[in-house]
Amino acid sequence: MKYISTRGQVEPKGFIDTVLMGLADDGGLMVPEKVPTVSESTLQAWSKLSYIDLFLNIFALYVEDEIPADDLRQLAEKSYANFRHPEVAPVRQINDSLHIMELFHGPTFAFKDVALQFMGEFYSYISKKYGEVIHILGATSGDTGAAAIQGVRGKEGIKICILHPHNRVSKVQELQMTTVDDQNVLNLSVKGNFDDCQKIIKDLFADLPFKKQHHLRAINSINFVRILAQTVYYFYAYFRTQEAAAGRPINICVPSGNFGNIFSGFLAQKMGLPINKLIIATNENNILERFVKTGEYKPGDFRSTHSPSMDIQVASNFERYLYYFLNEDAAKVSAYMQQLQSEGQIVLSGADLEQVQQDFAAHGASNAECLDEIRKYKQQYDYLLDPHTACGIAAYELYNGDNEVCVTLATAHPAKFDEAIILCDIKQDFPAPIAALFDMPQYQTVIDHDQDEVVRQLESFYTLQV
Numbered sequence: 123m124k125y126i127s128t129r130g131q132v133e134p135k136g137f138i139d140t141v142l143m144g145l146a147d148d149g150g151l152m153v154p155e156k157v158p159t160v161s162e163s164t165l166q167a168w169s170k171l172s173y174i175d176l177f178l179n180i181f182a183l184y185v186e187d188e189i190p191a192d193d194l195r196q197l198a199e200k201s202y203a204n205f206r207h208p209e210v211a212p213v214r215q216i217n218d219s220l221h222i223m224e225l226f227h228g229p230t231f232a233f234k235d236v237a238l239q240f241m242g243e244f245y246s247y248i249s250k251k252y253g254e255v256i257h258i259l260g261a262t263s264g265d266t267g268a269a270a271i272q273g274v275r276g277k278e279g280i281k282i283c284i285l286h287p288h289n290r291v292s293k294v295q296e297l298q299m300t301t302v303d304d305q306n307v308l309n310l311s312v313k314g315n316f317d318d319c320q321k322i323i324k325d326l327f328a329d330l331p332f333k334k335q336h337h338l339r340a341i342n343s344i345n346f347v348r349i350l351a352q353t354v355y356y357f358y359a360y361f362r363t364q365e366a367a368a369g370r371p372i373n374i375c376v377p378s379g380n381f382g383n384i385f386s387g388f389l390a391q392k393m394g395l396p397i398n399k400l401i402i403a404t405n406e407n408n409i410l411e412r413f414v415k416t417g418e419y420k421p422g423d424f425r426s427t428h429s430p431s432m433d434i435q436v437a438s439n440f441e442r443y444l445y446y447f448l449n450e451d452a453a454k455v456s457a458y459m460q461q462l463q464s465e466g467q468i469v470l471s472g473a474d475l476e477q478v479q480q481d482f483a484a485h486g487a488s489n490a491e492c493l494d495e496i497r498k499y500k501q502q503y504d505y506l507l508d509p510h511t512a513c514g515i516a517a518y519e520l521y522n523g524d525n526e527v528c529v530t531l532a533t534a535h536p537a538k539f540d541e542a543i544i545l546c547d548i549k550q551d552f553p554a555p556i557a558a559l560f561d562m563p564q565y566q567t568v569i570d571h572d573q574d575e576v577v578r579q580l581e582s583f584y585t586l587q588v
């Protein structure tokens with residue numbers, strides 16, 4: 123299996139080189155040269171597998187012989203060993219049409235752990251086996267950073283620097299990142315928003331001499347392995363729901379920001395998983411909703427909402443979708459991305475827009491709707507939603523048709539976002555690992571939104587002996 127760039131200017135690469143490259147060297151995103159498809163009989167066989175065995179079967183199609191099967195199994199087992207639920211990502215039935223897949227049983231209580239625990243193990247393996255220097259650089263609206271830091275803290279041969287928007291992540295997210303005192307971790311709290319942080323790191327990755335000199339590696343969903351690891355739970359969600367669905371079509375509804383999570387669902391669908399509808403749920407930063415409803419992809423004004431991890435206007439995986447939408451024509455993708463940069467928007471209409479609407483439904487929940495859903499589900503089902511999942515539930519309620527079943531992905535534990543829960547007049551108990559954070563000292567450097575300052579911080583971090 124080889125991987126190529128959505129912009130067509132990178133020589134085909136193997137799996138490991140693709141992971142190490144992160145953002146493609148031509149500014150695009152890496153994708154498989156050919157998406158492997160699975161037959162109905164394979165789906166049938168996979169439907170009984172444990173989470174880890176399913177992971178290994180899916181990864182085998184993409185990694186081929188680059189990582190020996192025993193090594194891959196060990197990496198997967200280690201990655202999921204410290205999840206609090208034996209199933210990794212259990213599915214709970216809420217009522218006849220709604221199932222919730224809980225993706226928050228990992229160490230940092232958000233769905234990012236599912237892929238980032240594996241990435242931490244994977245980078246450590248590559249560093250030991252091939253002597254690669256791993257200097258992770260990432261941007262976060264709160265969850266990716268916490269999960270990535272947790273995945274690699276204290277690991278030999280790896281340093282990690284995470285940029286988060288100053289005062290724009292929840293208190294628990296901030297504490298999860300900044301109470302880590304390992305010498306291989308640097309937290310930069312940037313006076314700006316997530317899009318500013320993401321732009322800085324993408325520009326640094328695009329500076330190829332800088333990237334090479336400092337061995338920069340990506341953990342955000344620009345890295346294809348993040349997408350692949352997330353694909354596993356779409357299969358798992360589908361299989362766990364099939365019996366209760368009893369032949370009814372199964373939709374999957376996904377709280378979305380950077381478009382990485384839902385793109386993993388799109389990939390699962392391309393591989394042959396018969397998901398009926400993929401429903402995009404966003405908040406008041408509703409660029410994805412506007413795109414699906416009107417064909418206009420245009421970053422708007424940034425809004426701070428009750429679901430801060432989805433406060434994103436520039437969704438980096440949109441380019442991967444565009445690539446498949448444009449029938450894998452890299453030249454057209456480059457032209458569209460050029461247009462986005464020069465004109466600030468991409469507009470699709472007519473049959474193109476109809477195609478988008480066949481691929482996705484989308485809803486951007488208002489702040490009020492988000493809180494209403496939290497209150498309603500607590501009252502009706504005694505189930506406490508986190509505000510991102512609550513946006514998902516609002517979209518499920520709008521788009522799940524009669525006689526359809528929907529799995530809504532619960533992307534975080536409500537304890538991470540108590541700011542929203544308090545507004546609903548609900549008092550929750552914090553799980554012990556979260557409660558413990560409040561007594562710990564914090565380590566972070568607050569900086570202006572300034573790429574040169576990030577470079578200075580990185581250069582001094584990389585000279586430190588850890």
Ligand SMILES: Cc1ncc(COP(=O)(O)O)c(C=O)c1O
Nearest residue numbers: 265378379380381382383431533
């Ligand atoms: C809790 C939570 N829900 C949803 C999302 C959106 O996921 P994605 O960025 O992959 O679209 C994020 C972060 O991105 C998140 O942290």
Ligand SMILES: N[C@@H](CCOP(=O)(O)O)C(=O)O
Nearest residue numbers: 262263264265266342343380
């Ligand atoms: N919500 C994310 C934003 C970054 O998304 P990623 O999937 O590209 O890592 C976060 O929690 O940081």
